Amino acid sequence: MIVLAALAVLLPFTGAAAGLLGSRFPRRRTPARTARRRAAWFAVVPVAGAAVAAAWLAGWQATGGGEAAAWPVRIETGSVPISVGLQAGGLAALVGVLVTVVALAVQVYSVGYMRDDPRYPSYSSFISLFTSAMLLVVYAGDLIVLYVGWEIMGLCSYLLIGHWWEDRANSRAAVKAFLVTRLGDVGFLFGIFTLGLSAGSFRIDDILAADLPKGTLVAATMLLLAGVAGKSAQVPLHTWLPDAMAGPTPISALIHAATMVAAGIFVVARLYPAFLAAQPTLDVLGVIAAVGMLGAALAALAQDDLKRVLAYSTISQLALMAGALAAGSEHAAIFHLVTHGAFKALLFLCAGVVIHHVESNLMSHMGGLRSTLPVTFWTMTIGFAALAGLPPASGFFSKDAVIAAIERAHGPAQPFLYGCALVTVGVTGAYAARAWLRTFFGSPRTVVLPHAGDHGGGHRRVPRSMLWPVVLLAVPALGLGFAGVRDLDAGSAATSVVIALLGAGVVYALWRGAPELDPARMLGPFRTPCERAFYLDAVYDRLVARPVLRLARGVVRADDRVVDGAVRGSGRAAVGLSGLLRRAQNGNAQLYVTGVLAGVLLIAVAVVVLG
Amino acid sequence: MHVVYPLVVSALLFSIGVYGVLARRNAILVLMSVELMLNAVNLNLVVFDVWLRDRLHGGQVLTLFVIVIAAAEVGLGLAIVLSVFRNRRTIDVDRLRDLSERDLMSPTTAGPPGSGPSGPPTPPDAGPAAPGPRPAPSGSGSAGALDPSEAG
Amino acid sequence: MTSQVPDLWPPSAQEVVFLLLGVVALGSALLVVTTRQLVHAALWLVVCFGALAGGYLVLTAEFVAWVQVLIYVGAIVVLLLFGIMLTRAPIGRSAGLDSGNRVTAATVAVGTAAVLVTVVVQGFATAYTPLEPGGGAAATLGASIFRSWVLPFEALSVLLLAALIGAIVLSRTDIRPANPAADAGGPAAPTTPPHPPDPAPPPADGSGATAGETGSGRVSRDGG
Numbered sequence: 001m002i003v004l005a006a007l008a009v010l011l012p013f014t015g016a017a018a019g020l021l022g023s024r025f026p027r028r029r030t031p032a033r034t035a036r037r038r039a040a041w042f043a044v045v046p047v048a049g050a051a052v053a054a055a056w057l058a059g060w061q062a063t064g065g066g067e068a069a070a071w072p073v074r075i076e077t078g079s080v081p082i083s084v085g086l087q088a089g090g091l092a093a094l095v096g097v098l099v100t101v102v103a104l105a106v107q108v109y110s111v112g113y114m115r116d117d118p119r120y121p122s123y124s125s126f127i128s129l130f131t132s133a134m135l136l137v138v139y140a141g142d143l144i145v146l147y148v149g150w151e152i153m154g155l156c157s158y159l160l161i162g163h164w165w166e167d168r169a170n171s172r173a174a175v176k177a178f179l180v181t182r183l184g185d186v187g188f189l190f191g192i193f194t195l196g197l198s199a200g201s202f203r204i205d206d207i208l209a210a211d212l213p214k215g216t217l218v219a220a221t222m223l224l225l226a227g228v229a230g231k232s233a234q235v236p237l238h239t240w241l242p243d244a245m246a247g248p249t250p251i252s253a254l255i256h257a258a259t260m261v262a263a264g265i266f267v268v269a270r271l272y273p274a275f276l277a278a279q280p281t282l283d284v285l286g287v288i289a290a291v292g293m294l295g296a297a298l299a300a301l302a303q304d305d306l307k308r309v310l311a312y313s314t315i316s317q318l319a320l321m322a323g324a325l326a327a328g329s330e331h332a333a334i335f336h337l338v339t340h341g342a343f344k345a346l347l348f349l350c351a352g353v354v355i356h357h358v359e360s361n362l363m364s365h366m367g368g369l370r371s372t373l374p375v376t377f378w379t380m381t382i383g384f385a386a387l388a389g390l391p392p393a394s395g396f397f398s399k400d401a402v403i404a405a406i407e408r409a410h411g412p413a414q415p416f417l418y419g420c421a422l423v424t425v426g427v428t429g430a431y432a433a434r435a436w437l438r439t440f441f442g443s444p445r446t447v448v449l450p451h452a453g454d455h456g457g458g459h460r461r462v463p464r465s466m467l468w469p470v471v472l473l474a475v476p477a478l479g480l481g482f483a484g485v486r487d488l489d490a491g492s493a494a495t496s497v498v499i500a501l502l503g504a505g506v507v508y509a510l511w512r513g514a515p516e517l518d519p520a521r522m523l524g525p526f527r528t529p530c531e532r533a534f535y536l537d538a539v540y541d542r543l544v545a546r547p548v549l550r551l552a553r554g555v556v557r558a559d560d561r562v563v564d565g566a567v568r569g570s571g572r573a574a575v576g577l578s579g580l581l582r583r584a585q586n587g588n589a590q591l592y593v594t595g596v597l598a599g600v601l602l603i604a605v606a607v608v609v610l611g
Numbered sequence: 612m613h614v615v616y617p618l619v620v621s622a623l624l625f626s627i628g629v630y631g632v633l634a635r636r637n638a639i640l641v642l643m644s645v646e647l648m649l650n651a652v653n654l655n656l657v658v659f660d661v662w663l664r665d666r667l668h669g670g671q672v673l674t675l676f677v678i679v680i681a682a683a684e685v686g687l688g689l690a691i692v693l694s695v696f697r698n699r700r701t702i703d704v705d706r707l708r709d710l711s712e713r714d715l716m717s718p719t720t721a722g723p724p725g726s727g728p729s730g731p732p733t734p735p736d737a738g739p740a741a742p743g744p745r746p747a748p749s750g751s752g753s754a755g756a757l758d759p760s761e762a763g
Numbered sequence: 764m765t766s767q768v769p770d771l772w773p774p775s776a777q778e779v780v781f782l783l784l785g786v787v788a789l790g791s792a793l794l795v796v797t798t799r800q801l802v803h804a805a806l807w808l809v810v811c812f813g814a815l816a817g818g819y820l821v822l823t824a825e826f827v828a829w830v831q832v833l834i835y836v837g838a839i840v841v842l843l844l845f846g847i848m849l850t851r852a853p854i855g856r857s858a859g860l861d862s863g864n865r866v867t868a869a870t871v872a873v874g875t876a877a878v879l880v881t882v883v884v885q886g887f888a889t890a891y892t893p894l895e896p897g898g899g900a901a902a903t904l905g906a907s908i909f910r911s912w913v914l915p916f917e918a919l920s921v922l923l924l925a926a927l928i929g930a931i932v933l934s935r936t937d938i939r940p941a942n943p944a945a946d947a948g949g950p951a952a953p954t955t956p957p958h959p960p961d962p963a964p965p966p967a968d969g970s971g972a973t974a975g976e977t978g979s980g981r982v983s984r985d986g987g
Contacts, residue, residue, distance in 0.1 A: 587711025590641075590704055594633045594867050601874045608882070613771055614890035616778055617822065618883040620785035624792055626876035631796035633868030637860050639846045640801065643808050646839060647792050650815055653831075657824045661899075662892045668907040671899055674827050675908070676919055678834050683926035685839050689846040690933035696850045697936070705862045 001060055001068040005088045005139040008053040008096060012103070012132035015046030019125030036120050043107045043124035047131055051100035054135070058093040069141055071203075080196050083203050087141030091334060095266055096138045098338050101476070102258040102345045103131040105469035106250045109349050112463030113250055113356060123163055127254060130156035134259045138266065143192045143202045146267070150188070150231070153263065154181050157255050161247040170246040177240040184230020184237050191223030195274070208273045217274055221281040224271070225288075232264025232318050235292040239537050241315055242299075245307040245361075249352030252307060257314050257344035265321045265337050269330045276328065279411070286326030286413035290420035292319035295534060297427035301434065302520050302530035305361045306351050309435050312533070313387060314344060316424060320402050323417050329405030335484050336398035343386035343395055343477035349470050350380035353462050354439060363435065364518070368444035375467055377440050379474040386477050388432040388500045389425060396497070397481030397488065399425070403496050404489035422499055429500030433507040434519045442515040617658040625651035638692045638702040642685060649681045768891040777894060781821045788814035799860055801852045805843050812836050824899030 019042035024035045057068070071085035088096070107127060114120045133156060136149030155178075162174030196202040198220070199210035212220075228234065233241035233256075244256050255261070268275055268285075275281055293316045300312035317340050324333035353376045358366055370377045386395030403425070406418050510519040523530055532538070584591065624647060631644025653674045660670025696702050769775070774782060791810040798804045812835040819828035897903070908916055 585711060587708030588705045588862075588864075589707070589710065590633055590862055590868075591864055594864060594871055597629060597633070597875065598867075598871050601871065601878060604878055608878075612777055612781070612822070612892055612894050613774070614887045614892065615771065615884060616774070616782055616785065617818065618887055619880055620782075620789060620818070622879035622883055623789050623876055625879065626872045627789065627792045627796055629875050630868050630872035633871060634861055634865045635796065636862040637801060637852065639843055639850065639852070640796075640804055640860060642846075643795055643804060643843060646808065646835070647795065647811065650812065650835075653827075654815060654818065657819055657822055657827055657899075661822050661824065661894070662890060664892070664898070667911045668898070668904055669912075671824055671827050671904055672908055672912045674824075675830055675904070676915065678827075678830055679919055679923065682834055682839055683923055685842050686930045687926050687933070689842060690930040692846060693849055694933050702850050703859070703862075 001057060001065060002070040002086055002088060004053040004057040004060075005068065005086045005092075005096070005135075006070075008050040008057070008100060009086070009132055009135045009139060011046040011050045011053070012128040012135070015042050016125040016129035016132060018042045018046075019121055019128060023121035023125075032118065039121035039124050040111045042121075043128055044104070044111070047100065047104045047107050047128060050131065050135065051097075051104045054093070054096040054100040057088055058097045061088070061090050061093040071141065080200060080202060082144045083142050083201075084145055085141045085203075086139045086145075087204070088139050091266075091269060092138050094334065094338060095262065096135060098262070098341045099131065099134050099138060099259050102341055102473075103127065103134075103254060105345060105349065105473050106254040109253075109352070109466050109469040110248075110250045112465035113352055114248065115463065117248075119163065123160070123248070126156050126159050126163075127251075130160065130255065130260070134263065137263050141204060143196055143204060143207070146204075147189060147192055150227075150263065150267075151185065153231075153255075153260050154178065154185065157181070157244070157260055160251045160255060161244045163247055163251065167246070173240075173243040173246040177244045180237050180240040181230040184227040186226070187223040188227020188230070191220045191225075191227065194220035194223060195271075204270065208271070212274075212277075214277065217278040218280050221271075221275050221278040222284070224267070225281055225285060228264035228268055229288065230264075231267075232261045232322070233315050234264070234319060234322060235288050235295065236536070238292060238296070238315050239533070239540060242308050242311040242533065245305070245311050249307065249348060249355060252311070253345045253348030253352070256311060257348050258341035261314060261318055262337050262341055265318060265325065265333060268322075268325050269334050269337075272325070272330045275325070282326045282328070283411055283413050285322055286411065286417045289319040289321075289323035289326055290413065290417045292316070293323060293424040294420045294427070297424045297431065298523075298526075298530045299533040301427055301431040302523060302527050304363050304518070304531075306354065306363050306366070306435065306439065307348075307361055309363075309431060310344070310347055310351060313428065313431065316428065317344070317387070320399070320421065320424065323421055324402040324405045326411075326413070326417065327402075327406040327409030329401070329409075332398070332401035332405040336395075336402050339386065339394035339398040339477070339480050342473060342480055343383045343393070346379060346470065346473040346477045347383035347387065349466070349473065350376050350383060353466055353470065354380075356466070357462060363438045366439045367442040368440070370440040373440075373462070375471065376462075379470050379477075380440070381436065382474050382478050384432040384436045386481075388429040388504060389496055390429075390500060391493075391497065392478070392481070394477055394479065394481030396493070397484045400489060400493040400496060401484055401487060404492040407492055422495070425496045426499040426503035429503035430507045430519075433504035434511070437508065437511045437515075438518070441511075612661075614658055614662050617654055621651045621654040621658070624648075624654065636703045636705055638695070638704050639689075641704060642688050642692070645688075646681060646685070649677060653677055768889060771888070777821055781818055784814045784817040784821065787811075788818065799856050799858065800854075801847050801857065801860065802844070802854055805840055805847060808843070809836050809840050812840070819899075821894075822899075823894050823896050826899055826901045826904045828899075829901075 019039050023039040023042065024030045067087065067089045069085065069087040071083045073084040075082040075084060107124060110120075110124060110127065114123060117123065130153060133149040133152035137146050137153065140146035140149060158174050158178040161177050162171045165171040165174070192202070194216060195207050195212075198212050198216045199207040201207065201210075226237075230237040241256055241261070245252055247255075275285075296312045296315035296319060300309045300316060303309045303312060317336070321333040321336050321340070324330075324336060353373065354366065354369060355361055357369070357373060357376075360366070382393055386393035389395045389399040391397075403421055406414070406421050409417070506522065507519045510517075510522055520527055520530075529535060584595070628644045628646075628648030628651060631647060632641055635641050635644060656670040656674045656677070658670075660668060660674075663670075692702050695707065699707070701707075788811050791807045791814065794807040795804045795811060798807060812831060816828040816831040816836075819825070819831060
């Protein structure tokens with residue numbers, strides 16, 4: 001059965017290789033249309049195959065197949081060996097299905113969304129590579145193998161965010177995402193080393209089975225937490241995610257909603273026994289989660305860019321999962337991870353449709369789209385309902401599980417975490433309602449952009465290949481929650497629904513009062529800080545970016561002045577000295593003879609005296 | 612006769628000649644100073660010949676030879692000086708600076724005929740006896756230009 | 764030889780004579796290199812060579828002394844005077860006979876003198892030879908030259924011939940190719956383009972007697 005996991009990992013990888021190498025082969029004689037069509041096949045078919053494999057594996061798991069593992073290669077490193085192998089437990093199978101399904105939806109969606117993009121082949125290949133890497137993380141049985149996939153994801157994320165690198169802001173966002181996640185990955189790598197060296201093996205089973213001292217565990221999990229915070233966009237390393245919305249919208253759906261950010265949560269869940277044994281780490285995680293979920297929700301409430309709203313909501317929802325992990329319930333976290341993956345991908349793809357239609361990211365340019373985009377309206381309504389945690393959408397069940405887990409938790413951070421979670425539920429309802437209302441209701445505010453003339457009327461037709469994935473994703477977004485219906489905690493469910501409705505109601509009331517105005521005005525003077533995400537970017541800029549830049553400039557200057565200066569200075573000194581010598585070469589033969597005789601004299605004296 | 616006396620005189624005479632060669636500006640005076648140095652050598656030769664009682668009289672014979680060579684040298688030297696004078700209107704040795712770099716010195720006149728090439732910008736003339744390969748098209752163009760003069 | 768070496772001081776009569784002649788030679792040599800008059804330098808050179816010829820006489824090298832007088836005083840100095848005349852040097856006092864590096868030159872010269880004198884004195888302080896007349900007579904030297912040194916003598920004659928031809932070629936002006944810029948027309952000729960050295964025609968066309976009078980005539984006579 002592990003062959004299925006290997007197949008799921010390798011199929012997208014070969015798809016990526018084929019897409020990169022084969023799309024335009026032979027290079028000169030392949031027209032762009034052919035290359036695009038070929039790349040689309042290379043993109044969709046392997047990912048579909050991977051999805052089938054992952055689903056098969058998950059089905060086999062669900063019907064009592066147990067755990068599958070294989071360790072074909074063992075690399076001796078001199079100290080702790082690396083066992084290259086895959087291992088598919090229940091958790092991995094579940095997340096694998098999520099990843100492949102979302103990736104498949106994104107690939108299909110991209111065929112339409114990126115129709116006019118000249119670099120579509122490389123784009124789709126990177127998505128395939130990304131999917132492969134994520135699946136490697138999911139199915140990895142060894143921490144080093146996991147880390148390989150983890151880093152490839154970071155690379156693909158960089159490449160895909162910067163897909164439209166012609167715009168300076170996009171490439172900056174890509175670099176920012178790369179650097180921030182890399183910062184966390186340093187900690188992650190050292191966490192892996194700490195665990196692996198102290199357990200004597202990098203195999204996850206061995207590590208979890210090993211009886212490690214508590215100090216080691218705390219240190220290792222704290223280090224791992226840095227990587228998790230970087231990848232899953234948790235405070236304080238979350239700032240890359242909103243900027244990463246510069247990439248194409250399907251990328252936002254794939255990377256920054258459903259899969260890559262899920263990797264952090266997934267890794268914590270995978271190594272959860274180790275985290276459970278290190279209570280301080282869980283407390284820190286709880287505090288991070290509490291701050292992150294509320295702050296990100298408030299920031300989402302104030303954004304005008306639809307994709308940034310979704311980005312901050314992603315941070316908030318991921319923080320909710322982290323809160324569930326901190327509260328000790330990995331099941332709630334993974335449940336919410338899966339449902340969130342579904343409905344957030346749905347939301348992003350719907351947002352992509354809306355943005356494709358309006359040709360603007362800003363909600364102040366949208367409105368009244370209910371009638372022009374009926375399919376999108378209904379699917380996105382499902383997505384927002386799930387996001388807000390309203391029944392019967394999937395988010396209701398999973399969020400209820402999270403809230404219930406947090407409610408039942410113990411620990412010093414629990415009251416704070418619980419309070420933040422409840423407030424976040426309300427704010428989530430509020431911003432979901434706001435985005436929903438401002439996008440689909442009211443009067444159309446679309447400004448006909450000048451360059452939209454050739455599409456006729458300023459609105460572009462939405463291709464069919466973009467609508468199918470949206471409709472397909474709406475199904476799990478709506479119905480996935482019923483898998484957890486048995487564990488429904490009626491009390492906390494009622495509480496959270498009431499709070500969410502309260503938040504939504506306040507927004508609705510404000511919006512009814514003045515449909516033209518942004519309901520975010522209820523934040524009052526607090527709005528600007530929220531919109532700017534509490535100035536964290538500015539603080540980082542002031543505290544990190546600028547000093548680093550200044551240091552870099554200093555280094556450049558030192559390199560220029562000191563190192564190069566030494567080199568150039570030696571050259572200039574040689575030139576200057578030779579200029580002095582050159583002065584002696586003035587063509588006066590008498591002077592030359594004088595020099596010769598003086599030299600002869602000196603030599604004679606030296607021979608006599610020294611000899 | 613103590614050998615030291617003539618030897619010291621010879622050494623001093625030689626030094627005076629050195630001073631003259633180095634310090635005099637007029638080329639003819641430089642030639643005179645060279646004669647002084649040659650005479651110092653002659654004196655040395657004679658003294659050692661006398662002191663060593665050479666049966667072949669090598670010292671004195673060599674002195675005669677040196678005198679003859681000195682005469683030839685003066686003849687040639689004066690011919691060169693005259694030729695320089697004809698071309699330059701001067702025989703001050705410190706104004707004959709074609710060996711120097713162009714940008715340092717004031718652009719003096721052309722190279723004297725027979726004393727080597729000077730002007731970098733001028734291509735060596737395509738004389739009938741111009742040898743085949745001209746090594747350096749820029750810069751001195753020394754080898755190609757020197758050959759015809761050495762043929763004379 | 765060391766047993767009968769007399770003291771260095773006081774000098775014997777011969778040595779006194781030689782030293783006086785040496786002082787004259789050195790003094791006139793000093794004047795040669797320091798005088799401000801070109802013609803005077805040549806004349807002081809005559810004095811210097813004469814004193815040296817006297818010194819040769821004291822050292823019993825009579826033939827060398829006479830040759831010295833004949834060639835140096837009679838030929839070379841006259842040649843130099845001709846040179847002075849032909850280069851239109853100023854007769855009388857002229858300031859610009861010394862070049863700029865006089866101090867350096869003096870330093871080097873003094874250094875040379877110091878080194879040489881030191882070495883000579885250290886090496887030959889005790890060397891002594893009694894002077895016996897006859898060692899430098901014309902007969903002795905002639906026998907030596909034409910017996911032992913005949914090959915160098917012949918080589919020297921070839922050298923003289925070459926010098927003669929060279930002097931002719933260098934000083935003649937009428938055997939150059941027709942090149943108006945070649946002859947020194949301008950006063951200082953500063954703007955004359957640097958013309959390459961003229962490929963001289965085959966030398967020694969035999970008619971150089973008149974134009975090459977300065978070098979060739981004398982040398983040929985001396986060589987004989």
